[in-house]
Amino acid sequence: MMWRYKVLEVVGLLSLLVFWGMILKELWIILYTCYLGHVLGHNIKPRKLGKWAVITGATDGIGRAYAEQLASNGLNIVLISRSRDKLQALATTIECRYHVETHIIDVDFTQGAEIYERIARDISGLEIGILINNVGMSYKYPEYLNQIPDASGFAQRVVNCNVVSVTQMSIMVLGQMAERKKGFILNVASCSAVVPTPLMSLYSSTKAFVYKFSEDLALEYKPFGIQIQCVLPCFVATKMSGIKISNIMAPSPADFARGNMNSWGLEVSSAGYWFHKLQWIYYRRLNQISPSCMANVTYNIMMGLRKRAFDKRAQQNKVVVPTAVVNPPVAPVDRHSLARVDRDLNDMWPTLSQIPRYGITLHAQTGF
Numbered sequence: 001m002m003w004r005y006k007v008l009e010v011v012g013l014l015s016l017l018v019f020w021g022m023i024l025k026e027l028w029i030i031l032y033t034c035y036l037g038h039v040l041g042h043n044i045k046p047r048k049l050g051k052w053a054v055i056t057g058a059t060d061g062i063g064r065a066y067a068e069q070l071a072s073n074g075l076n077i078v079l080i081s082r083s084r085d086k087l088q089a090l091a092t093t094i095e096c097r098y099h100v101e102t103h104i105i106d107v108d109f110t111q112g113a114e115i116y117e118r119i120a121r122d123i124s125g126l127e128i129g130i131l132i133n134n135v136g137m138s139y140k141y142p143e144y145l146n147q148i149p150d151a152s153g154f155a156q157r158v159v160n161c162n163v164v165s166v167t168q169m170s171i172m173v174l175g176q177m178a179e180r181k182k183g184f185i186l187n188v189a190s191c192s193a194v195v196p197t198p199l200m201s202l203y204s205s206t207k208a209f210v211y212k213f214s215e216d217l218a219l220e221y222k223p224f225g226i227q228i229q230c231v232l233p234c235f236v237a238t239k240m241s242g243i244k245i246s247n248i249m250a251p252s253p254a255d256f257a258r259g260n261m262n263s264w265g266l267e268v269s270s271a272g273y274w275f276h277k278l279q280w281i282y283y284r285r286l287n288q289i290s291p292s293c294m295a296n297v298t299y300n301i302m303m304g305l306r307k308r309a310f311d312k313r314a315q316q317n318k319v320v321v322p323t324a325v326v327n328p329p330v331a332p333v334d335r336h337s338l339a340r341v342d343r344d345l346n347d348m349w350p351t352l353s354q355i356p357r358y359g360i361t362l363h364a365q366t367g368f
């Protein structure tokens with residue numbers, strides 16, 4: 001009997017050692033990719049890769065922050081976004097502030113193949129050292145896929161903007177980078193690519209494509225001297241996230257871009273920012289230890305966000321919302337809970353119970 005306890009003690013100790021070994025390794029990687037690698041000069045030096053950087057979705061948020069950081073490093077910048085006025089204003093600011101050249105291209109990445117002919121024409125002849133595939137679009141609020149207004153049109157636009165843009169822009173620059181045997185492509189995905197993200201399944205899956213595409217492309221083009229990184233941020237304080245004031249969990253775009261640039265060339269996939277890297281460790285471990293708990297947490301967060309969006313819309317439309325709707329019961333995900341969520345939602349919005357799956361009446365009521 002005694003020896004059995006001894007064996008169990010040894011197994012327990014070994015497991016603890018392995019667990020802490022893994023945590024320490026992850027902390028070391030964070031330290032190296034955020035600070036040490038940069039201090040030791042192991043990360044990419046943008047200026048050495050070519051004279052120009054191309055950035056999609058460049059006039060706001062994370063894209064604009066990369067544009068300014070790279071211009072401050074002395075690179076000329078090709079800025080690509082939809083709005084010509086915003087592009088012109090940013091180009092003037094960058095030229096005056098950093099004394100570099102700029103080129104602007106106004107295209108809408110939700111459109112089809114025709115826009116790439118124009119972009120290819122506009123950037124031909126430029127020595128492009130860096131491409132940042134940053135443009136992306138998300139849901140306005142978490143929603144069931146078939147309940148999104150104009151769901152199939154929306155799906156096409158999301159795939160064009162988040163998937164086709166990354167693929168086409170990469171095809172456009174890889175040839176000339178391979179000829180010069182140097183170049184760097186940064187693909188902006190999202191942590192939703194790797195954690196459960198119900199009610200945003202289309203967005204998260206497009207980002208999962210970006211993640212896998214980048215990892216394989218990185219292997220494919222390594223022999224040609226081209227480095228590729230996929231950055232998978234958690235929240236950043238931008239228009240897309242709707243977070244107005246930055247904090248430790250949601251850094252400003254400038255802090256995020258600066259942090260991420262320290263890791264260029266040091267890791268193929270990166271959370272980008274030191275606190276997001278810590279969040280990643282937590283998500284990964286939680287997912288390993290209890291995937292159902294992870295699913296629970298994210299499901300309830302998404303349902304909460306969805307409800308907030310509906311409440312806000314109801315308030316704007318001056319619809320009186322009963323208290324039960326403002327504070328709905330939390331619905332854990334387990335084998336019984338999906339039915340419970342259905343029932344709870346039907347209680348919240350009585351009109352919903354008139355239809356088999358909620359949505360159509362709600363749509364008419366709230367204008368979503």
Ligand SMILES: NC(=O)c1ccc[n+]([C@@H]2O[C@H](COP(=O)([O-])OP(=O)(O)OC[C@H]3O[C@@H](n4cnc5c(N)ncnc54)[C@H](OP(=O)(O)O)[C@@H]3O)[C@@H](O)[C@H]2O)c1
Nearest residue numbers: 057059060061062082083108109136190235236238240241
């Ligand atoms: N913010 C976050 O918390 C977060 C988290 C994870 C991942 N991300 C990813 O980070 C990337 C940048 O997001 P962000 O938060 O910086 O967004 P943002 O602040 O909303 O900026 C989006 C930029 O893209 C341009 N843009 C939007 N739709 C476009 C289109 N259809 N065609 C051309 N340009 C378009 C916008 O300019 P115009 O309006 O002038 O076109 C703007 O310059 C996205 O890929 C997003 O998925 C963001």
